[in-house]
Amino acid sequence: MAVLRRVVTRLLIGVGVLWGAASLTFLAIHLVPGDIALLILGGPDARPTPEALAQVRADYLLDQPFVVQYGSYLGNLLQGDLGQSYRLRIPVSEAIGQQIGATAALSAAAVALALPLTFAVAILSAQRAPWIRGIVSGIEVVLAATPTFIIGFALLIVFSFTLHWFPIGGNQGPAALVLPALTLALAVFGTLSQVLRNELEDVLEQPFILTARSRGLRDLAVRFRHALRHAIIPVLTMSGFVVAALLGGSVVVETLFSRQGLGSLTLASVYNKDLPVIIGIVLLAAAVYVVVNLVIDLLYTLIDPKVVTA
Amino acid sequence: MTSLPVSPVSPVSPVSPLVELHNLTVAFGHGARRREVVRGVSLSVRPGECLALVGESGSGKSVTARTLVGLTGPSAVVRSDVQRFGGVNAGQWSERQWSRVRGRRAGFVLQDALSSLDPLRTIGAEVGEVLRLHSELDRPGRRRRVAELLASVGVPDPELRADQYPHELSGGLRQRALIASAVAADPALLIADEPTTALDATIAAQVLRLLGGLKGSRTGMLVVSHDLAVVADLADRVAVMRDGEIVEEGSAEAVLRDPRHPYTQGLLAAVPSRASRGRRLTAPSSAAAAGTPDRPPSDAPAPAVRDLRGSARRSPAGDAPILTVAGLRKDYPGPSRTTRTARTAVQDVSFTLERGTTLGIVGESGSGKSTVARIVLGVEQPDAGSVLVHGRTWDEHRAARDTAARRSVQMIYQDPLQSFDPRRTVRQVIGQAVAAAGVPRRARAARVLDLLELVDLPADRARSRPLDLSGGQRQRVAIARALAAEPEVIICDEPVSALDVTVQARILDLLADLQERFGLSYLFISHDLGVIQHVSRDVLVLRDGVVLEHGPVDHIFEYPRHAYTQHLIHAIPALPALRKDTVRS
Numbered sequence: 001m002a003v004l005r006r007v008v009t010r011l012l013i014g015v016g017v018l019w020g021a022a023s024l025t026f027l028a029i030h031l032v033p034g035d036i037a038l039l040i041l042g043g044p045d046a047r048p049t050p051e052a053l054a055q056v057r058a059d060y061l062l063d064q065p066f067v068v069q070y071g072s073y074l075g076n077l078l079q080g081d082l083g084q085s086y087r088l089r090i091p092v093s094e095a096i097g098q099q100i101g102a103t104a105a106l107s108a109a110a111v112a113l114a115l116p117l118t119f120a121v122a123i124l125s126a127q128r129a130p131w132i133r134g135i136v137s138g139i140e141v142v143l144a145a146t147p148t149f150i151i152g153f154a155l156l157i158v159f160s161f162t163l164h165w166f167p168i169g170g171n172q173g174p175a176a177l178v179l180p181a182l183t184l185a186l187a188v189f190g191t192l193s194q195v196l197r198n199e200l201e202d203v204l205e206q207p208f209i210l211t212a213r214s215r216g217l218r219d220l221a222v223r224f225r226h227a228l229r230h231a232i233i234p235v236l237t238m239s240g241f242v243v244a245a246l247l248g249g250s251v252v253v254e255t256l257f258s259r260q261g262l263g264s265l266t267l268a269s270v271y272n273k274d275l276p277v278i279i280g281i282v283l284l285a286a287a288v289y290v291v292v293n294l295v296i297d298l299l300y301t302l303i304d305p306k307v308v309t310a
Numbered sequence: 311m312t313s314l315p316v317s318p319v320s321p322v323s324p325v326s327p328l329v330e331l332h333n334l335t336v337a338f339g340h341g342a343r344r345r346e347v348v349r350g351v352s353l354s355v356r357p358g359e360c361l362a363l364v365g366e367s368g369s370g371k372s373v374t375a376r377t378l379v380g381l382t383g384p385s386a387v388v389r390s391d392v393q394r395f396g397g398v399n400a401g402q403w404s405e406r407q408w409s410r411v412r413g414r415r416a417g418f419v420l421q422d423a424l425s426s427l428d429p430l431r432t433i434g435a436e437v438g439e440v441l442r443l444h445s446e447l448d449r450p451g452r453r454r455r456v457a458e459l460l461a462s463v464g465v466p467d468p469e470l471r472a473d474q475y476p477h478e479l480s481g482g483l484r485q486r487a488l489i490a491s492a493v494a495a496d497p498a499l500l501i502a503d504e505p506t507t508a509l510d511a512t513i514a515a516q517v518l519r520l521l522g523g524l525k526g527s528r529t530g531m532l533v534v535s536h537d538l539a540v541v542a543d544l545a546d547r548v549a550v551m552r553d554g555e556i557v558e559e560g561s562a563e564a565v566l567r568d569p570r571h572p573y574t575q576g577l578l579a580a581v582p583s584r585a586s587r588g589r590r591l592t593a594p595s596s597a598a599a600a601g602t603p604d605r606p607p608s609d610a611p612a613p614a615v616r617d618l619r620g621s622a623r624r625s626p627a628g629d630a631p632i633l634t635v636a637g638l639r640k641d642y643p644g645p646s647r648t649t650r651t652a653r654t655a656v657q658d659v660s661f662t663l664e665r666g667t668t669l670g671i672v673g674e675s676g677s678g679k680s681t682v683a684r685i686v687l688g689v690e691q692p693d694a695g696s697v698l699v700h701g702r703t704w705d706e707h708r709a710a711r712d713t714a715a716r717r718s719v720q721m722i723y724q725d726p727l728q729s730f731d732p733r734r735t736v737r738q739v740i741g742q743a744v745a746a747a748g749v750p751r752r753a754r755a756a757r758v759l760d761l762l763e764l765v766d767l768p769a770d771r772a773r774s775r776p777l778d779l780s781g782g783q784r785q786r787v788a789i790a791r792a793l794a795a796e797p798e799v800i801i802c803d804e805p806v807s808a809l810d811v812t813v814q815a816r817i818l819d820l821l822a823d824l825q826e827r828f829g830l831s832y833l834f835i836s837h838d839l840g841v842i843q844h845v846s847r848d849v850l851v852l853r854d855g856v857v858l859e860h861g862p863v864d865h866i867f868e869y870p871r872h873a874y875t876q877h878l879i880h881a882i883p884a885l886p887a888l889r890k891d892t893v894r895s
Binding site: 127206207208210211212213214215216217218219225226229230303304305306 | 379381384405406409410411412413414416417418420421422425426427428429430431436439440443444475477488491492
């Protein structure tokens with residue numbers, strides 16, 4: 001019952017977040033200088049007739065007051081209508097739908113690489129000899145601090161140009177996914193592993209860990225069965241960071257590896273001021289955030305019995 | 311109870327020890343930072359015997375106990391001439407060999423079950439873990455056995471409790487659950503490290519009785535404690551540790567009745583009780599041991615004394631009460647939002663406090679002691695009743711802008727660390743209180759030093775930060791901060807409950823000295839009846855927010871009217887009477 005109320009509350013808050021994101025984006029677009037009607041007709045180079053411009057203004061309510069435009073925009077959103085891409089001349093949902101699969105595959109692969117790597121490294125290196133921790137921690141700091149495109153270049157130089165193990169780019173086959181996913185995964189791993197190890201080391205100092213050892217539990221079992229569950233909570237909290245890293249990183253990585261996906265779609269839309277697509281992507285990102293945070297919230301309840309009420 | 315398969319060692323003869331250590335040395339760190347925390351300790355525990363390891367915190371007693379099961383941690387360097395476990399040489403055992411012994415042949419009970427049980431696991435899972443590791447039982451079998459074990463240590467509704475988390479249980483039940491997990495595999499050796507320190511007196515007495523019952527003919531026990539009184543009933547032999555060495559060892563009878571070593575004598579004398587009232591708990595030299603070798607004799611008035619005496623003139627002479635509390639009542643909203651029934655924390659509490667006297671307030675956790683303190687301090691509003699300081703309520707003082715009255719009631723807490731900003735130095739902590747008392751900027755530094763001297767802290771401690779101080783030193787800083795306001799009343803909320811017996815003794819002596827010199831009145835809150843009997847003139851027994859008894863301490867402890875008071879008095883751990891010639895004058 002408490003859990004249900006919690007879910008409903010969070011969902012309502014999520015709707016609020018989406019409304020906020022939609023409104024801010026709408027506002028931002030209207031503050032950007034430039035004639036939207038001109039953009040719709042293909043920019044100044046298209047040299048549209050004044051009649052065509054007036055027609056577009058009437059069609060898109062651009063001659064109406066701001067409030068009317070905003071109202072019709074929200075109304076369309078509520079019906080699931082994101083509008084048409086200026087550039088591609090297809091509905092925004094279709095434009096996003098074509099690209100979302102590639103990015104989802106990339107993100108999923110990155111998470112599938114990053115999480116096991118993070119857990120293995122953090123669990124094995126926590127509370128070890130200083131020189132082990134120094135080396136591991138040093139690598140993590142370098143990975144966390146290096147921009148994604150440099151990690152990507154380094155991987156390309158080693159594994160594609162030199163060793164020829166993986167293709168340089170493109171969307172063809174699982175082999176093409178390895179290097180982009182690894183690039184994203186390493187950036188996420190660097191930060192998460194630091195957080196997880198610090199947390200594990202705090203937990204391993206707790207008296208209940210000593211009690212667990214005094215029962216005859218071996219070291220690795222103590223780490224997995226007792227310490228990990230405590231240490232995972234701050235890592236969960238950082239999942240928001242992970243989502244941001246994956247979405248933001250995909251723009252860089254898809255460009256670098258010339259992949260199709262939401263990242264390249266975002267970039268092209270920004271270049272071309274394709275406003276409906278930009279709005280669609282912003283809303284999608286906000287929705288992903290809302291859902292991820294809702295799931296995290298429920299996971300807290302599963303992990304920590306003391307978290308019950310909202 | 312079904313007995314689990316006995317450990318695979320050949321049956322030990324009754325005299326051969328379960329564990330044996332000769333000339334143990336444990337050190338932490340390397341090179342210049344190497345610290346030896348245990349030096350040349352030898353001990354053994356035989357079946358059916360209970361050895362008590364007694365000493366202050368930092369004496370090496372816990373480290374010694376952990377060495378017995380190989381749990382000193384990777385940073386410790388452990389050396390000994392002989393280390394045997396169950397008659398087998400264990401000196402070179404690997405972690406893997408130790409893990410086979412732990413839980414099965416040696417159970418370990420730590421202090422404070424709240425942090426010693428995994429807060430994210432049910433107590434059933436915690437107790438069951440031992441069975442999972444050391445028995446052949448399947449899951450339903452383990453569940454049944456866990457319930458049996460919980461029942462055997464006196465946990466009511468064991469099936470229900472097994473599914474609860476540590477934070478859902480009371481302190482006593484948690485400690486019982488922790489003991490159940492230690493004895494789950496029926497080990498021949500039970501090690502208990504401060505098993506009762508975090509508990510109320512009556513609960514502690516129950517846990518001690520439980521441990522005493524577990525000491526069978528086959529089971530040996532090692533109990534670690536800072537309090538001789540706690541182990542008096544339980545132990546057959548007592549070893550007193552100080553600075554990593556055993557200074558005295560013998561039968562409990564001999565050590566407690568006829569202590570040979572001055573340190574043991576000091577430990578025994580430091581236990582506050584009714585008999586100790588009016589005398590110092592520490593030898594005069596212990597003030598020097600606290601770190602102030604060049605302290606002026608306490609009867610020579612320091613400059614600060616005159617300041618305080620000046621302020622003391624404010625209070626009217628004679629026995630007019632400084633503090634009059636009448637008919638206090640405080641309700642709190644119910645714990646959950648669905649059941650809005652109010653919980654009455656305090657009901658009809660009345661008392662007066664006279665100049666230079668101490669009123670002890672006794673009660674267990676949840677009895678409303680701290681609520682009374684907060685209302686008297688004026689940080690909480692009572693729902694009914696009044697608090698008069700010099701005949702006026704806090705509201706009247708506020709209306710009259712009488713900040714001197716505000717400052718005249720101060721408070722010190724059980725854990726001063728939580729009331730200090732950890733980033734500030736001692737000088738800043740006290741300096742802030744000095745400034746609040748209206749001391750001009752130029753005079754503040756000197757005043758801080760005076761206050762440090764009053765509480766027997768060396769002047770160089772002014773640069774320390776709270777985290778670098780020991781528990782006793784922190785409490786001294788808290789007292790100095792309270793004194794900065796030149797108070798007439800100090801509310802002491804469990805001020806010595808977190809301290810070792812010897813440190814507690816020094817703080818109690820300090821409070822007694824300050825009372826004598828400045829005519830301070832104390833409202834002294836404690837769950838420890840020994841402490842209350844030592845410090846109080848009058849006593850107030852609180853239970854569930856209601857005053858059960860109120861009167862002179864001697865009268866109440868001689869003729870307790872209420873069954874609950876009798877129960878409390880019964881729970882005081884008693885030391886056997888010392889032989890006459892060993893009592894220091």
